[in-house]
Amino acid sequence: MASVADPDMHIMFTKTIEEIHSKHLQAYEEIVDATTDLCQSHEEILRAAVASCAQKCKDNEMLFETVHTYKRDLEHKNMSLKEKRQAKSEIQPDTRRDDMIQKIEKLRNEQDVMRDVIVSQNKANKKRIKVLQQAREIFQDALGLEIRKIQGELVQFIFKHINPVDDDSVYIITIGIKEDGLYQIVSSDPPLECVPALERRLKETNNLPAFLANVRKGFITQAKTVK
Template structure:
């Protein structure tokens, strides 16, 4: 017995709708699979980017550590240089102060030497002193004989500008640096100038 047409028609409609639903679900499933695959690709891409960023961050951290170490070394070097500079400044100031004290002592003695020994002491620029000897030449007691004496940067005696020139000036300079006997230096200068006067005769 054949089923009635209505039943066949209903079954066909049911199958059609079922097939449509199934096809739609299948398409939705495929779309879902595509979306899942795209999502996985996005996740993989994001993971790669995160790994790259992490590597960049690690490199930057390493650079920062290197920079911090270099900065610390540089700061230590600068501190050491400053300490050395301060020590040198202190030494220079101490030398300058000592030189000024020596100069004051010499200036105090100037009047005494001028009156008793015919010695005049003139202060020149740059903390230099010019010693002018008189009463040496018996023919002209006012004839000047001079020598410039000062302290160099190391705080040692320096002699220059003898008039008339003396050949023994380097020897006198060496002796005064060794002995610090200033009176002996002045006496030797006077003797050398006096010897020049006798040679002229």
Template sequence: MASIKDFNSTLSFAQARDDVYNTVMKEYTDNVVLQTQFHRQFLKQFRDDCIKKSANKDLLAENIGVWTKGLQHNYALEKEVKHTMTEITAEIKQKQMKINMIRQEIEKLHEQAKSKELMKSQYKANKDRLNNLQKVRLVFQDQLQMELRTIHDAKFQFVFRGIGPDDNRPYIITMGINNDRSYLIFSCQPSIECLPDLERQLQETKNLAVFLSNVRLQFVSQAHKM
């Protein structure tokens, strides 16, 4: 082994030491440069990510603001629409009530018109009947010695006289008129046995003159039997 006091050996050692030192320092420097570059790149990437995230955050916050305003606008619009629909529904109900009232009034008017027409028809029928009775009275008053009397409750009486030669008693039949223009017989004094048959013929024929003639004949027949 060479002595450390040997100049060449000392120089070789120093040269080897320097080479090792330079190598180590170079590797260290390269590593530091590499780590520095990596760290700078990491910091740049981190900064870019932070900037991007900050921009995304601002954009998200802006979008949230827009969405919030949109939701508020939609809520206000929905509230207004509900209010408008409530008013429209109430107005429709009021109009429907008015329509129902008008319909009821129209139905009442129709009923009144029907009643009026029915009253007119009944009045005309009664008037025609009374006119017919007046004609009968004029025709038979002298020939049959009959008198027509009008009494309350739409009733009238036919009073016959001169039934017998010495009989001046009144023979009376009380009658009326139904809404269907048919005749009613309330009483007959004195009673006639075949009066139901005569009444049935009257309802079938509506010929009051024949009915009164037959009634007088029955009164005469009955008076002769007495």
């Protein structure tokens, strides 16, 4: 049995401590990298939302200015009609004024629709960011989930701790976000038979954390059947 005073024993102990420390540093770096990628993805989504809102506001300002111009023209026209009424007992209907009123009404309706679209887009962007944050908090640390943005609007969710025989083996589901804000399943590695049903459920509920939980269950069931 090696003595505590044995120099070789001291070297072995020091080497073991250094290896453990190195593994901890590597794990910490992986967590920091994953968190950085997620933050960058959130920042890109927010920047796109802000740019869209800024453009919509600019368009609204132009619409408001057009409406004000029509209002000023209408006021001048009303003054002119008032003078003509004083000079004549009967006047013909002013079709131009009616057309202008209709145009102003149309512009108001378009502005209301555009405002609703902006509000809806902002809500959708905030909801997607909140869902991604919830998914990260629920799965990343406890279940060995890694979230990785690969290109455009595609995001990979990489699962570990699935196969008890090979704990480090990875299972990947790739998801895209369409223009209407709905999620679209791009691929599954290895292929998962229940993906079409899970995708339909995701489109109905828009509940990404629940979808990821069901995907993980599907991978676990598949790993048990494949020995």
